[in-house]
Amino acid sequence: MSTGGTRLCLVAGATGYVGGRLVPRLLVGGYRVRCLVRTPEKLRDVPWRDQVEVVRGDLSDEGSVRTACEGVDVLYFLVHSLQQKGFGDLDRSAAAVAGWAARQAGVSRIVYLGGVHPAGKLSEHLRSRAEVGETLLRSGVPTAVLQAAVIIGSGSASFEMLRYLTERLPAMVTPRWVSNRVQPIAVRDVLHYLVAAADLPAEVSRTFDIGGPDVLTYAQMMRTYAAVAGLPQRVMVPVRALSPKLSSLWINIVTPVPRSIGVPLIESLINEAVCAEHDIDDHIARPEGGLTRFPDAVALALRKIRRGEVETRWSDASPVSAPWEPLPSDPAWSGGTVYRDVRERVTTVPPEPVWRVVEGIGGRHGWYSFPLAWAVRGWIDRLLGGVGLRRGRRDPQRLRTGDALDWWRVEELADGRFLRLRAEMKVPGRAWLELSVEPEDGGTRYRQRAVFIPRGLLGHLYWWAVVPFHGLVFGGMTRRIVNAAGGKHIGVGRAPRRRGGAPAG
Incomplete structure (x- = not known):
């Protein structure tokens, strides 16, 4: 891994699932790190708190974002307002502010993590991810938009949905979308690409699909999970009538993932989520030992959970945007x-x-x-x-x-x-x-x-x-x-x- 030297990275979204894992890896890579967060108190107890600079700011406030970008070399945009109403408008506006502030401050690179999506009509969730990527690419700052499908790692929303569906339902009726192909990627490989993207040359400004070595249907993912977890093989009965919205209600009942997250996740699976290209290989070497196979990613995630070594979790990001005040200690x-x-x-x-x-x-x-x-x-x-x-x-x-x-x-x-x-x-x-x-x-x-x-x-x-x-x-x-x-x-x-x-x- 190349070292960052004295380069400064600004991470917007450091309290989230991916951002909270990216920061310590940037530090290991030799980068200096600044975290832009609405509520700095949420980072008070993380093990790397004393090694980073934390600034209070909101991506809806141009002034605070412009100030946070001062002296920054690389901006990581890892925010997503998925659990809020009108998240598409919120994220698009935040991306416009971040792109403007980065250009004004002379930031040399923006890195964004979006979602793999097919051509044609997209779910609201994937459409929002694509719009954010396009907004950042138009910012005038060289931008790398990394597009991943299902991220497999301890504590990720996609993994917990897969885990609880498989563990709690030995037999299930399955909607049509479980037959769609998916190209999952281990969170460790996502982080590898995110860190390395900071060193991309200035002339590289585009989207890159990133995915693991396996392409499976969601049904195959559940069967593989059961095998890795030592569970009996699951019985699945396909039913054409189950819509994504009905499926999300079932997800809400069976898994810890709330409906506000389950709906967009399910809607994103009604189309196949397979990489259209893997041009990232021309610019970033694959992780040492190669990309993680799906069964290995599942085994690693389960091992982390059983040992109590979950770094971050999908629930780390608060579902509300309002400040925490008034506190019960207020007058x-x-x-x-x-x-x-x-x-x-x-x-x-x-x-x-x-x-x-x-x-x-x-x-x-x-x-x-x-x-x-x-x-x-x-x-x-x-x-x-x-x-x-x-x-x-x-x-x-x-x-x-x-x-x-x-x-x-x-x-x-x-x-x-x-x-x-x-x-x-x-x-x-x-x-x-x-x-x-x-x-x-x-x-x-x-x-x-x-x-x-x-x-x-x-x-x-x-x-x-x-x-x-x-x-x-x-x-x-x-x-x-x-x-x-x-x-x-x-x-x-x-x-x-x-x-x-x-x-x-």
């Missing part, structure tokens, strides 16, 4: 009524084991309280188009700021002491759950606070409808977390619940 002027449920428990157990339970909450460990109620609420959220509980965790034990955690997102994390989760479920208002651990008299005081800021009358009705269940849900959670830490409690209390515009701090 009363942050707006309106604030409801709370606060509970505490003192135990003889030292703080460290209690914190281990707190940080390991969710995912396969569950929520230590009334599992049926959590499961039912998760199913309701999925039916409403929300994320539900099945997003799970990136890592089985360790959390980072910005991690998705079932239907929550880690908003604040003080290691060993405090965890704040922001709800991303469908709810008429904004909700947080705070868990804190403090030393007390040789033991630990565990404190738990649920905060809800209602939106309109429906929000108030929602709070009062669920209040009767708080004793079972939150009370049981407090007790079981302390018990799971391995000690007995020496006191329990429930702090008074204040409401009606009182300070949320």
